[in-house]
Amino acid sequence: MTKGLKRSVATALAMVMVAGCVAGCGKDEVKKEDRTASGAAVSESAAAADNSNSTNVDIPAPDGYHLVWNDEFDGDKLNEEDWNREKHPIGWVNNELQEYLPVEDYAYVKDGELVIQPKKETLENGNTIYRSGRINTQNKHDIKYGRIEAKIKVPEGKGFLPAFWMMPQDEDYYGIWPKCGEIDIMEVLGDQINTNYGTLHYGEPHKQNQGSIQLPEGDFAHEYHTFAIEWEPGVIKWFMDDQQYYETNDWFTAVDGEEEKPYPAPFNQPFHVILNVAIGGDWPGNPDETTIFDERAAMYVDYVRMFQKDSYDENVQKPVKVSKFKEADSTGNFVSNSDFKEDENLNDDENWKFMLFKGGEGEARIEKGEIVISMTKTGSEDYGVQLVQPGMPMKKGTKYKLSFEAYAEDKRTMKTAVTAPNVDWIRYFPDTEVKLGKKWKKYKFNFEMTEEDDDSGRLEFNMGKVDSTATIHIRNVRLEEAK
Numbered sequence: 001m002t003k004g005l006k007r008s009v010a011t012a013l014a015m016v017m018v019a020g021c022v023a024g025c026g027k028d029e030v031k032k033e034d035r036t037a038s039g040a041a042v043s044e045s046a047a048a049a050d051n052s053n054s055t056n057v058d059i060p061a062p063d064g065y066h067l068v069w070n071d072e073f074d075g076d077k078l079n080e081e082d083w084n085r086e087k088h089p090i091g092w093v094n095n096e097l098q099e100y101l102p103v104e105d106y107a108y109v110k111d112g113e114l115v116i117q118p119k120k121e122t123l124e125n126g127n128t129i130y131r132s133g134r135i136n137t138q139n140k141h142d143i144k145y146g147r148i149e150a151k152i153k154v155p156e157g158k159g160f161l162p163a164f165w166m167m168p169q170d171e172d173y174y175g176i177w178p179k180c181g182e183i184d185i186m187e188v189l190g191d192q193i194n195t196n197y198g199t200l201h202y203g204e205p206h207k208q209n210q211g212s213i214q215l216p217e218g219d220f221a222h223e224y225h226t227f228a229i230e231w232e233p234g235v236i237k238w239f240m241d242d243q244q245y246y247e248t249n250d251w252f253t254a255v256d257g258e259e260e261k262p263y264p265a266p267f268n269q270p271f272h273v274i275l276n277v278a279i280g281g282d283w284p285g286n287p288d289e290t291t292i293f294d295e296r297a298a299m300y301v302d303y304v305r306m307f308q309k310d311s312y313d314e315n316v317q318k319p320v321k322v323s324k325f326k327e328a329d330s331t332g333n334f335v336s337n338s339d340f341k342e343d344e345n346l347n348d349d350e351n352w353k354f355m356l357f358k359g360g361e362g363e364a365r366i367e368k369g370e371i372v373i374s375m376t377k378t379g380s381e382d383y384g385v386q387l388v389q390p391g392m393p394m395k396k397g398t399k400y401k402l403s404f405e406a407y408a409e410d411k412r413t414m415k416t417a418v419t420a421p422n423v424d425w426i427r428y429f430p431d432t433e434v435k436l437g438k439k440w441k442k443y444k445f446n447f448e449m450t451e452e453d454d455d456s457g458r459l460e461f462n463m464g465k466v467d468s469t470a471t472i473h474i475r476n477v478r479l480e481e482a483k
Helices: none
Strands: 066-071 098-100 107-110 113-116 119-122 128-132 134-136 142-144 146-153 160-168 182-187 195-202 207-214 225-232 235-240 243-248 271-279 299-308 353-356 360-367 370-378 385-394 399-408 412-419 427-436 441-448 454-462 472-481
Touching (some): 098 271, 142 146, 195 225, 195 243, 370 385
Antiparallel strands (some): 119 128, 134 271, 142 271, 146 299, 235 243, 353 385, 412 427
């Protein structure tokens, strides 16, 4: 749950959550595993667990796996031989608003499921405070490689960020976050309940790899879905309802001034599970008048299960990264469908993509050689209404020219940028305000790429967080090497 800035999907700020490597929870003496030996590794306590909180029925294991540990939450209270309750102050990470308290009120078992119930409370002095629950299996059920899954229904409401994720048993083994690594299996923003994010955080400096999956119908708040990873030496895969939607084998960890640790570090050590509901902060934004703190604010977990294979081959080599730089067209332009002659799908990840976040409302359509973006609400962030094109080839030391024509049906502004979805959302071309008039005007910007090569830069037009909802027209977009 951390986060970093998320997205091969979404938004710029969306991705900055910094999770919790920085303060270990329940750090009693840690039994360190042999992180170089072949084969699966589970903490001693997990291996000896009697599954006392589990059902007596057989739990089906995926092909090639056997069950290591599970909690079906069929008791009458949270089994604290399996779980640690965490306590953290307001603003502990990511500018979040909640205080985590280790009491039943905010994390309890009822009707065969775990309930994490955030609450909005009024203190004696009249001030409002938010409280929530966060639990983990650190030093009780840690696992090195395997399939880790949970069946979950998430809260609905602006400002909620439920998470099912993993951190190392020994968070200091490779160094504090992000060097220690983090695996986010499920994160769903409370005001975007049809999209799940799966993310890997690692490195020094911080980097992240992220995938997402969007439900074609229904949502994650009104029905249960299963979220899982399959983690092996050198590869991690993400699943939703047994549908794989993301995979990565590209990561590293290092200390400043030193060589990288042997691959697949840091993801070659035991990790534990964390479940929590955060409130507010950098990524989801804060609750507003529409946010309701009743049963709709809770995260419901039907079960958590850990499976492993009989053995794992840890003799893996870091794959050689081969950059796939997009070729410019015959005119030198890297932007596809730059003249909007093709009426393409604006919801997929090919060419242009239109997205709404943080309360933004609107639609985009391609017609007569232009794209038209109309909106009724611009949202609370720049990326509340957003048009992007991924796959921009950014090469260190290269000078680029960005140009386009645009106007609005009433005077207003928007912002443009070239960003790095896979490199902590840094800006290769900084967020730049564009003042739009009521007639077509050509805008031109020059910049030099000073960061390391990146074959997955992203061109952005951000139309949120402004007073005007005037419709915007854009055409003839070009990103080319400057001569």
